[in-house]
Amino acid sequence: MKDDFIDTIKSRGYWRINFQPTGKPANLSLKECEELVDKNSVRLRGWYYPFYGHGSADNHGISNYNNYVGGWIDAGEFKEFWRMYQSGQFLHYSAVQEDWLTPDTSTVRRNPNEVEPGKYLNFVGSLTMYITEIIEFLTRLHRSGLYQDGVSIKISLHNTKGRELTSFEFMRHLSTVKKTEEDPVVFQRTYTPDELSQPARELAIEPIQRFFELFNFADVSVEQVIKKDQDQLYGFNPNG
Numbered sequence: 001m002k003d004d005f006i007d008t009i010k011s012r013g014y015w016r017i018n019f020q021p022t023g024k025p026a027n028l029s030l031k032e033c034e035e036l037v038d039k040n041s042v043r044l045r046g047w048y049y050p051f052y053g054h055g056s057a058d059n060h061g062i063s064n065y066n067n068y069v070g071g072w073i074d075a076g077e078f079k080e081f082w083r084m085y086q087s088g089q090f091l092h093y094s095a096v097q098e099d100w101l102t103p104d105t106s107t108v109r110r111n112p113n114e115v116e117p118g119k120y121l122n123f124v125g126s127l128t129m130y131i132t133e134i135i136e137f138l139t140r141l142h143r144s145g146l147y148q149d150g151v152s153i154k155i156s157l158h159n160t161k162g163r164e165l166t167s168f169e170f171m172r173h174l175s176t177v178k179k180t181e182e183d184p185v186v187f188q189r190t191y192t193p194d195e196l197s198q199p200a201r202e203l204a205i206e207p208i209q210r211f212f213e214l215f216n217f218a219d220v221s222v223e224q225v226i227k228k229d230q231d232q233l234y235g236f237n238p239n240g
Helices: 005-010 030-040 124-143 205-214 222-236
Strands: 014-021 060-064 068-075 078-085 090-095 120-122 151-158 164-166 185-191
Touching (some): 005 078, 005 090, 030 124, 124 222, 185 205, 205 222
Antiparallel strands (some): 014 090, 060 068, 068 078, 078 090
């Protein structure tokens, strides 16, 4: 990973996700750190959360460091890196894909020339589905033995002021502009072990609603919008 890779990610919109154990820190080996990510990464729609690629290549890799294992990828609109610390802390930076679309790399059903960096957030794939994947990964880590005393999480979306919600799906356009004047947009919460045992899609409703609210779409329908998009996500690969 290039030394300035984090600066590249931060140059446009980006997500920062952090899990911190609330009780006694774990004492993981570096091998266990990597295995936790490999075993529990979420693969519901053809991409990983977080991205885990075996071995190293020109555009991705995994390395051991003094107290964490780190992985990264830099491939078109997919730019991210993560760290799993021996203490059980997880840190993830990920570029907002909408800000890096080009005609050569675009994987969405939208003309990339129409997607100005910093202008949009896809409320289907980059809000409802993405946050659900984050919480799915969190609950899987818990089932694998982490966060047995609970966990504090912080999900923040940066370089957001003036950014609008949109959809890259046909016939899913909003009737009025929904944008945020906040920067960053943040959800922060501590979960108990009992809460972490609940289905991830249910736990994800609260942070998803929080992000919609901060984009001035507080009346979004949980049943008709959020849960239906979650159904679509899990329908891609229910065992992923």
